[in-house]
Amino acid sequence: PxxxxxxxxxxxxxxxxxxxxxxxxxxxxxxxxxxxxxxxxxxxxxxxxxxxxxxxxxxxxxxxxxxxxxxxxxxxxxxxxxxxxxxxxxxxxxxxxxxxxxxxxxxxxxxxxxxxxxxxxxxxxxxxxxxxxxxxxxxxxxxxxxxxxxxxxxxxxxxxxxxxxxxxxxxxxxxxxxxxxxxxxxxxxxxxxxxxxxxxxxxxVEEAQVGAIDLPGGAETILVVEDDAGVRRAVVKTLAQLGYTILEAADGDAALRVAITHTGPIHLLLTDVVMPGQSGPELAKRFFADRPSASVIYMSGYSAEADTTKSPPGPLLQKPFSPHELAERVRSVLDGVARRLL
Ligand SMILES: Nc1ncnc2c1ncn2[C@@H]1O[C@H](COP(=O)(O)OP(=O)(O)O)[C@@H](O)[C@H]1O
Ligand SMILES: [Mg+2]
CATH class of the missing domain: 3.30.565.10 (Histidine kinase-like ATPase, C-terminal domain)
Known part of the structure; x- marks a missing residue:
């Protein structure tokens, strides 16, 4: 039974x-x-x-x-x-x-x-x-x-x-x-x-170029936390190409070390939900204690995650996502925060 x-x-x-x-x-x-x-x-x-x-x-x-x-x-x-x-x-x-x-x-x-x-x-x-x-x-x-x-x-x-x-x-x-x-x-x-x-x-020519630079970018600093090296590389490469300054870490502990040692602002935490060690939401809680004005986006795979009934407390990017989806979501979350602070 x-x-x-x-x-x-x-x-x-x-x-x-x-x-x-x-x-x-x-x-x-x-x-x-x-x-x-x-x-x-x-x-x-x-x-x-x-x-x-x-x-x-x-x-x-x-x-x-x-x-x-x-x-x-x-x-x-x-x-x-x-x-x-x-x-x-x-x-x-x-x-x-x-x-x-x-x-x-x-x-x-x-x-x-x-x-x-x-x-x-x-x-x-x-x-x-x-x-x-x-x-x-x-x-x-x-x-x-x-x-x-x-x-x-x-x-x-x-x-x-x-x-x-x-x-x-x-x-x-x-x-x-x-x-x-x-x-x-x-x-x-x-x-x-x-x-x-x-x-x-x-x-x-102008029309073609508009197509080529279709993805929205920015100059903010983003901390990318992802244990899968391939996915992390892909995300980091895409965001760096779009003009962002990127900090990266393979797990929550490493991410907190980066957050403590980095002296400039970190505008966005882009983190996997399920990682070895602390989870994405646990990391976010500790991260926000020091950097309360930052925002967060969670990345998650829909078949691999342990508990699908518990969705993370924040904007979620479902894997697999395309560079286009990544660029759009990052920009819209950063802009949403900027509006809130005004
Ligand atoms: N590259 C492939 N090699 C073998 N079978 C394939 C391939 N691409 C598609 N198929 C077959 O076509 C079906 C339908 O594909 P798709 O519409 O993408 O649905 P899904 O991937 O969700 O099953 C697959 O379940 C598979 O049987
Ligand atoms: Mg398919």
């Missing part, structure tokens, strides 16, 4: 976690109506994400990125493209539990009449092509016709929402492109995305 209770508890928790993932995906769907497409260099979009993706997939998987042509101007929404990258790369990771290689390849291609109808594209012409290849499990031929359907998943309860590829499909079609897959069971899969090149539309 004890076992039975425990199983029920686990299942309830899994359902809760799945709902969280689901809500986030649906928000991504909803958000796309608000954000407007600009002319972006697809190479730059991927490059900005590279560090973060590397951190997310872990050290047992190698990430390779190659671009055969630069720039590749496409008309799309940056955070939507990031969503596409995230979903394809996380699926590749899930397909390689014992490690492997994810290859991201970008190039330009000419699409002719015959391919246009095969790929259900509006017109032939110049396209940018993104290929994400893994050498993982591959896709069962029986599953193959269903993988882009919403809610189709072969992953266990709590780990798959079945919305990743449906999201990718929605975004790519909305941007006038197509997504196809080639896969050999036991050998791996290749997801191929093509997007119409924006060149024919004579993108203005």
């Amino acid at each position: 004890g076992d039975q209770n425990r199983r029920e508890l686990l299942e309830i928790r899994a359902a809760g976690e799945r709902a969280t993932g689901l809500t986030r995906q649906l928000l991504a769907f909803a958000r796309k109506q608000v954000l407007s497409p600009t002319v972006l260099d697809l190479c730059e979009v991927v490059r900005v994400m590279e560090g973060m993706l590397r951190g997310l997939i872990g050290e047992h998987i190698e990430l390779r990125f190659r671009s055969e042509k630069e720039p590749l101007w496409v008309r799309a929404d940056r955070s939507q493209l990031e969503q596409v990258m995230l979903n394809l790369v996380l699926n590749a990771r899930d397909a390689m539990p014992r490690g492997g290689v994810v290859d991201i390849n970008l190039c330009d291609i000419e699409i002719d009449e015959a391919q246009t109808s095969r790929l259900e594209l509006a017109r032939p012409g110049a396209y940018a092509r993104l290929v994400v290849t893994d050498n993982g499990s591959g896709i069962d031929p029986q599953d193959r016709p269903h993988i882009f359907e919403p809610f189709f998943t072969t992953k266990g309860i709590g780990s798959g929402t079945g919305l990743g590829l449906a999201t990718v499909y929605g975004i790519v079609r909305q941007s006038g492109g197509s997504v196809t897959v080639e896969s050999t069971p036991g050998e791996g899969s290749s997801f191929v995305v093509v997007l119409p090149m924006a060149e024919g539309q004579a993108p203005r």
Whole structure:
């Protein structure tokens, strides 16, 4: 009977976690109506994400990125493209539990009449092509016709929402492109995305640059506390690129030492929730005792955390997050604090 209770508890928790993932995906769907497409260099979009993706997939998987042509101007929404990258790369990771290689390849291609109808594209012409290849499990031929359907998943309860590829499909079609897959069971899969090149539309240089510097930055000082070195590196790199001064620590004790020895202001504590030693919320309490005007953002993974019923007492950034989400959230929390102090 004890076992039975425990199983029920686990299942309830899994359902809760799945709902969280689901809500986030649906928000991504909803958000796309608000954000407007600009002319972006697809190479730059991927490059900005590279560090973060590397951190997310872990050290047992190698990430390779190659671009055969630069720039590749496409008309799309940056955070939507990031969503596409995230979903394809996380699926590749899930397909390689014992490690492997994810290859991201970008190039330009000419699409002719015959391919246009095969790929259900509006017109032939110049396209940018993104290929994400893994050498993982591959896709069962029986599953193959269903993988882009919403809610189709072969992953266990709590780990798959079945919305990743449906999201990718929605975004790519909305941007006038197509997504196809080639896969050999036991050998791996290749997801191929093509997007119409924006060149024919004579993108203005200023418009393109607005796209490139889309992420909001700042000059404040941020203390990043995260025990996963890959994620920490990715976050630190992204924020440093945006102009922030970064202090970093691998756990709560190290973070408090940094906070005591650093003589300048620390405007924001960006901390993992669950870490070896003291937790994020425990760290924050001690940190605020000395620096009461600072603010905090918690980072948390939705499947790994021990107790999902207890959400941290402050703004939460769900992993995996994109550089765009990170930049936006940091800026909005810092601005919120600035307003409160006025
Ligand atoms: N790179 C891949 N290798 C093997 N199978 C994949 C890959 N990408 C997607 N799939 C299959 O497609 C299904 C649907 O993917 P997705 O829509 O992202 O949902 P989820 O990842 O939540 O299961 C997965 O459950 C898996 O069976
Ligand atoms: Mg997925």
